Amino acid sequence: MNSVHNVNFFIKLAFAFALMAIAWFLPDWRSSVPLAVATVALLAIFRVPGIRAYFKGAGLLVLLVMASWIANLMIQGETFVAAVETALAMAARLVTTTAVFFFVMETSTPGSILAASSAARLPPIATLVLSLTFGVIPMLRHDFERIADAQRARGMEIDDVSFPMRLRFALARGVPLLIQAVRMAHAISLSLSIYGFDLSRKRTTWREVGLLVEHRLPGIETP
Amino acid sequence: MLALKNITVSHGEEPVLAGANLDLSAGERLLVCGAAGSAKSTLLNVASGLIPRLVTPSHFAGEATLTGKPLSAMSKDTLFAEIGLVMQSVEEQSWDLGVEDLIAFPMENRSMPKAEIRVRVDALLKQFRLDALRGRRVLTLSGGERRMVAIAAAMALSPRLLILDEPTTGLDPAARQRLTEALADTLDSKRAVLVAEQDPAAFHSVAGTVRFISKGQVSEARSFETLMNEERPWREAGILPPHRTASSPKASAPGAEILGVRDVTTVLCRAHGQPVLNGAELMVRAGEVLGLIGRNGAGKTTLFQSILGLARISRGKITIEGIDATGWTVARRARRIAYLPQNMRRILFNMTLAEEVLFAITAGADPGEADRNRAQACLEKYGLGGLSETNPFALSVRQQALLGLACADAAGAAVAILDEPLLGRDLNGRAMLDLFIHSMTDKGRAVMLISHDLELIEEVATRTLILADGRIAFDGDSSEAWQSAAFRALGWPAPSFLPEGLVA
Numbered sequence: 001m002n003s004v005h006n007v008n009f010f011i012k013l014a015f016a017f018a019l020m021a022i023a024w025f026l027p028d029w030r031s032s033v034p035l036a037v038a039t040v041a042l043l044a045i046f047r048v049p050g051i052r053a054y055f056k057g058a059g060l061l062v063l064l065v066m067a068s069w070i071a072n073l074m075i076q077g078e079t080f081v082a083a084v085e086t087a088l089a090m091a092a093r094l095v096t097t098t099a100v101f102f103f104v105m106e107t108s109t110p111g112s113i114l115a116a117s118s119a120a121r122l123p124p125i126a127t128l129v130l131s132l133t134f135g136v137i138p139m140l141r142h143d144f145e146r147i148a149d150a151q152r153a154r155g156m157e158i159d160d161v162s163f164p165m166r167l168r169f170a171l172a173r174g175v176p177l178l179i180q181a182v183r184m185a186h187a188i189s190l191s192l193s194i195y196g197f198d199l200s201r202k203r204t205t206w207r208e209v210g211l212l213v214e215h216r217l218p219g220i221e222t223p
Numbered sequence: 224m225l226a227l228k229n230i231t232v233s234h235g236e237e238p239v240l241a242g243a244n245l246d247l248s249a250g251e252r253l254l255v256c257g258a259a260g261s262a263k264s265t266l267l268n269v270a271s272g273l274i275p276r277l278v279t280p281s282h283f284a285g286e287a288t289l290t291g292k293p294l295s296a297m298s299k300d301t302l303f304a305e306i307g308l309v310m311q312s313v314e315e316q317s318w319d320l321g322v323e324d325l326i327a328f329p330m331e332n333r334s335m336p337k338a339e340i341r342v343r344v345d346a347l348l349k350q351f352r353l354d355a356l357r358g359r360r361v362l363t364l365s366g367g368e369r370r371m372v373a374i375a376a377a378m379a380l381s382p383r384l385l386i387l388d389e390p391t392t393g394l395d396p397a398a399r400q401r402l403t404e405a406l407a408d409t410l411d412s413k414r415a416v417l418v419a420e421q422d423p424a425a426f427h428s429v430a431g432t433v434r435f436i437s438k439g440q441v442s443e444a445r446s447f448e449t450l451m452n453e454e455r456p457w458r459e460a461g462i463l464p465p466h467r468t469a470s471s472p473k474a475s476a477p478g479a480e481i482l483g484v485r486d487v488t489t490v491l492c493r494a495h496g497q498p499v500l501n502g503a504e505l506m507v508r509a510g511e512v513l514g515l516i517g518r519n520g521a522g523k524t525t526l527f528q529s530i531l532g533l534a535r536i537s538r539g540k541i542t543i544e545g546i547d548a549t550g551w552t553v554a555r556r557a558r559r560i561a562y563l564p565q566n567m568r569r570i571l572f573n574m575t576l577a578e579e580v581l582f583a584i585t586a587g588a589d590p591g592e593a594d595r596n597r598a599q600a601c602l603e604k605y606g607l608g609g610l611s612e613t614n615p616f617a618l619s620v621r622q623q624a625l626l627g628l629a630c631a632d633a634a635g636a637a638v639a640i641l642d643e644p645l646l647g648r649d650l651n652g653r654a655m656l657d658l659f660i661h662s663m664t665d666k667g668r669a670v671m672l673i674s675h676d677l678e679l680i681e682e683v684a685t686r687t688l689i690l691a692d693g694r695i696a697f698d699g700d701s702s703e704a705w706q707s708a709a710f711r712a713l714g715w716p717a718p719s720f721l722p723e724g725l726v727a
Contacts, residue, residue, distance in 0.1 A: 111324035150570040152553035155586040159552045176572040191316045194303045196332040206327040206340040216358030217323045220345040
């Protein structure tokens, strides 16, 4: 964990929206591709967890966007070069958008989001939606990896096989992941109930919240 | 304070509680003991108001009251401020929060002022000696650490009634002691504690009374002190007595080495930079039953992960059946080393029990008729024959543990690693565990048992290893382990049926 993890969630969110807006307003690939590259580089610089998985997903996204847009535009009469330029710009915008929100998700824990929302005196429903939306996705990603490890640990060969076979095994993780997601939802719901979460009452937080959100309670000296 | 009258609960056709009664006075510390599957958790869930309020059974009847008020008439907010609850599976009530977040959660949700919350969280962290966990995320903690944090969270509002379901599961003896000391410090004549446990000895210093649960009924309360030296009531309830004579069904002379861990140092490091495993060295021989003990967070999980290739190592090597396993995939190693975690849900992913066992046999290849027959035979061996088409996630925790044994047995792996098996304290479960161990060792295979249950280690392990400071600090006969310097350094009491003179 580095200091960027402690930056207030809302500052990161505002930064993400701003960067996304810039990406979509840039006119062509000449500006949108460098922005996408810079955004992705930020992920590496800040050593965002799960970056390898993101790169794989982003690579697949770029391939799909490029292929579908080039085919579509050429069918509509565009030249190959013009179609490539348009597809490249679109792929770059999508990469910038996904990368910056991936950054927000992976560097914000549900606890820090709850704290930032509670300190901002947001209604409890908004607090809950924000922490679940941004907090649960990394948890599901961890579960996806854990299920893969479980399959390996049971003897399923998912590493030393062809790419299509890997893809098939990855899809097969869908059922246990779904079960795990249901269990997680149940655990969160139970936790909210027994720990007294109430939609009609605004929460407080133990953390000091400003531009940064405190992540560790220092020991308090007792007289 | 708490009164349960004529409680009947069914999750299917047959009631698991059939007209059960229980009362608990202020200041009372009651231990409820019973075999796995005897409905201890259901009873506690009724006592906490979870059933039928948040978990709806197929049938519920009876009345549960706290200080005369029906639990059903209390607001959820009041109910869970008056009652602190820690469930058997802590994962069921926690999510990806920080340690401080989870402890502060009940107070934050009730809009307590920040300064007050900080003081209370700090006090609980100190009281439960959890200072080292400040700033950590709950999901990154070991099972025992996570449980202690959940118990601290349950104490946050100083509840009138504290309900703990199998609280010592996954706790090392020192953590158990910390838990009972913290409970003893906190509880006064106005508060009561209701604990369900299969390991009653751990609560000897805290609990005053014991009730047994069996066949849907709860017995009358009896003095714990009187029961401590009796065997019959515990056995009748289906659990091992806290004080008993040790049985030592040791295996014959070990055979050739089948697993070797040579000078293994992990890439994974602790916060202060030291590798979690730092020159760990051990071997497992055919026919052996190894017991591995160590503090919570000592690196026991990392050790098996290194053996399976799930944790990267920076130095050393793993040999399996005499062959250097460097470069082997995890799956290839796992076909020779079966791993059974305490929470079997972590490694189940097929749709039926039969498919799970078939997968263990074929590792995903198409099964033949002989494989199907073998899978069914294995399920029957562990009492699961009638459930072969059931979804594994629909099983109880105990049944999932038995499924794990069936899978490991069917897989024919050279070594089975059992991480904190939940079957050790229940008579039937223990019989199944013994069956599994004999089944493995009779075929020249081996078992590595990772556990904090020192009595279990003493009774079944032919050799004991102590993991400390990233390496194996003791490797030898179990009876010598309790007198070793490495064991003394842990500061744990020796297994309770040993003569007094051997206590470390």
